[in-house]
Structure formats: C-alpha cells, structure tokens
Amino acid sequence: MDQNWKASATRYQAVEYKRCGKSGIKIPPISLGLWHNFGGIDVYENARDMVLRSFDAGIVHFDLANNYGPPPGSAELCFGRILAKDLLPHRDELLISSKAGWGMWDGPYGDFGSRKYLVASCDQSLARMGLDYVDIFYSHRPDPETPLEETMGALDYIVRSGRALYAGISSYGPQETKRAAAILKSMGTPCLIHQPSYSMFNRWIEDGLTDVLKTEGIGAIVFSPLAQGMLSNRYLNGIPNESRAGKGGFLKPADLNPLVMTKIKALNDIAQARGQSLSQLAIQWVLRDPVVCSALVGASSWQQIEDNLGALGKPDLDSVELGKIEAVLRLSQ
Numbered sequence: 001m002d003q004n005w006k007a008s009a010t011r012y013q014a015v016e017y018k019r020c021g022k023s024g025i026k027i028p029p030i031s032l033g034l035w036h037n038f039g040g041i042d043v044y045e046n047a048r049d050m051v052l053r054s055f056d057a058g059i060v061h062f063d064l065a066n067n068y069g070p071p072p073g074s075a076e077l078c079f080g081r082i083l084a085k086d087l088l089p090h091r092d093e094l095l096i097s098s099k100a101g102w103g104m105w106d107g108p109y110g111d112f113g114s115r116k117y118l119v120a121s122c123d124q125s126l127a128r129m130g131l132d133y134v135d136i137f138y139s140h141r142p143d144p145e146t147p148l149e150e151t152m153g154a155l156d157y158i159v160r161s162g163r164a165l166y167a168g169i170s171s172y173g174p175q176e177t178k179r180a181a182a183i184l185k186s187m188g189t190p191c192l193i194h195q196p197s198y199s200m201f202n203r204w205i206e207d208g209l210t211d212v213l214k215t216e217g218i219g220a221i222v223f224s225p226l227a228q229g230m231l232s233n234r235y236l237n238g239i240p241n242e243s244r245a246g247k248g249g250f251l252k253p254a255d256l257n258p259l260v261m262t263k264i265k266a267l268n269d270i271a272q273a274r275g276q277s278l279s280q281l282a283i284q285w286v287l288r289d290p291v292v293c294s295a296l297v298g299a300s301s302w303q304q305i306e307d308n309l310g311a312l313g314k315p316d317l318d319s320v321e322l323g324k325i326e327a328v329l330r331l332s333q
C-alpha cells in the first residue's frame, strides 16, 4: 500500500449498509475483525494494507478486543498506528469496537466482568489505539460470578462517561441476553448489538438467541462466519503451513476430520454451481436472517477480503439451495 494513501473517492458506492437492530446505526454487511494477523508477531504492512483496502471498499467497521494479538494488546497498538498514520482524518466515518471479558492481566481484576476490570481495560484500549472513545464497547463474555447488574452497570458507565458511544454483549445466551437488555434499558443505555459465533458449522444462536434479539431490537454481528477458514477454499487441498490450522491454536488440524472435509467439499460444489466461492456462500448464508446485520470476518490477506466482498450482490439463496445445504450439514458419516 502506498505510503501516502488517500481514501478512495468511490468507497461508498459498492456496499449497502444494514441497520443494526432498532437503532440509528447502520453497519457494513461484512466487517473486519483483528483477532488474528494484526498482532505484534505479524507484518505491519500487510495489516495496514488489509485495513486501508477494506476502508476503500466500504468496510467501515473494525472489531478489536483488549487481548487480540499476540501479544495481547498488540492488535490495538497496530490499529492505533494505522489510525495515526492514515485513518484519523476519517474517524467520524469509522465504527470501531473493543471488548473486555477474557483474561488480560494477572490478578483478580484482569478477567471476566467486574466494573473494575471493564472500566480499566476500556481506558487501556483507548490509550493503545490513541482514541478518545470507541464506538462500541462489549462485555466479551458472560461472567457467572459477577452480578449482571454490575457488568451492565459498567457498560452504562463506560457510555455515560464518554468512553464509548454504544454498549454491546458477546456470547451471552438467550436468557442472559434478555436480562442484560432489560438492565441496560432500565439504565437508559440500550444494548445496541450482540456478537455471537455463527456459521454453517455452528448454529447455536438459532436455538433461542435470534428470537430474543428480534424481540429486543438488538442487531447481531456474527463472528467466525467462515468457521475460522474451514468454510472457504483454504483447506480444500490440504492444510497449508501458513494457515490458521497449519499454525495450530484455536483451529486444529484435527478439526478438519474426514466428515468435516466431506461437508466442506459438498458445500464447495454448491457454491461452484452458483458461480461463487465457498466463503461467499458461507457469508450469504449467515446474512440470510435479517437480524444478522454483519458477518464479522477475519483475514490474512486483502485477496481474502476481496473474495469475501464478492458475496455482496449475488442472488439470494433460494429454497432449493438452502435445502441442499441443510442436507450436507446433516451428514453424519
């Protein structure tokens, strides 16, 4: 990417933004998450290339968390560097999120959902990114030991004190979501958005959560819509060394077992019959429910993001195609 990058004049022509629940916020149907490949161990120029080309293509939402890296915190530092060099003049065009809830620092105050952890972590995230505020601050996961009132109270405080514009929750189940939404509403800070995992290989949100989100008017931005890359062409011909499964970690070679590979290949056939890539099919599939306002993808190269953006504008999946996908997902041997 050019060192003197200037934003593309056509950046708002290709993407149709989707309303997030019953709110004033619209979100790109594909957003970019910085969980992997933006850390201190990764190549900064590649990270900058992905962020700036995404912005030029209309992806205005970037999702972070305190612990993204490795090392933890370094993805926010990387994003802060890109902001300072290139993107800060466009701050008001950007929707930037961060989170706290998973382990970040030693001792009793660096994990889960206490007010002490969330507020301190939000301040640290702002410092790392060089921002006065984030657009969305999330409770990253439910905390079974902290009263929900305290965690939601922390989100309310973070918003009221100007550290964030909106509150969100991630990976909360249907009943916890209902309660969290009610507490936030009573405090006058509505829950804007829920960030759950969702893909053809992980459908837990269909079991109650999406109904709650519709009733409450909360939008869903779904993470790992490509099942960390399994629902793409990444593993069709084996496990590349430089891939997520090849490096080992959250995705393991054992996850790509023979049954999963059979499904991936059959889904790829369905995608090819539609004249598209498997990742495009996977993204269209999660976006078929209107409560899902964005597919939150990760990437290791701009080419992957560009491929994913090809999902937009393709014909909707019809009932025959959806039936074929269901049949593949139900395969048990």
Ligand code: NDP
Residues within 6 Å of the ligand: 032, 033, 034, 035, 036, 037, 063, 064, 140, 170, 171, 195, 222, 223, 224, 225, 226, 227, 228, 229, 230, 232, 233, 234, 242, 243, 244, 245, 279, 296, 297, 298, 299, 300, 301, 303, 304, 305, 307, 308
């Ligand atoms: P995905 O399911 O989109 O997986 C991303 C990976 O898939 C990439 O790193 C790349 O793998 C591969 N990939 C992406 N596009 C393509 C393509 N077109 N062709 C081939 N391979 C492709 O999402 P993630 O698991 O990365 O999660 C996305 C974001 O969701 C995170 O960055 C984070 O912001 C958020 N998240 C939130 C969580 C939470 O608890 N709230 C938990 C997890 C994620 P490779 O690196 O091998 O090239």
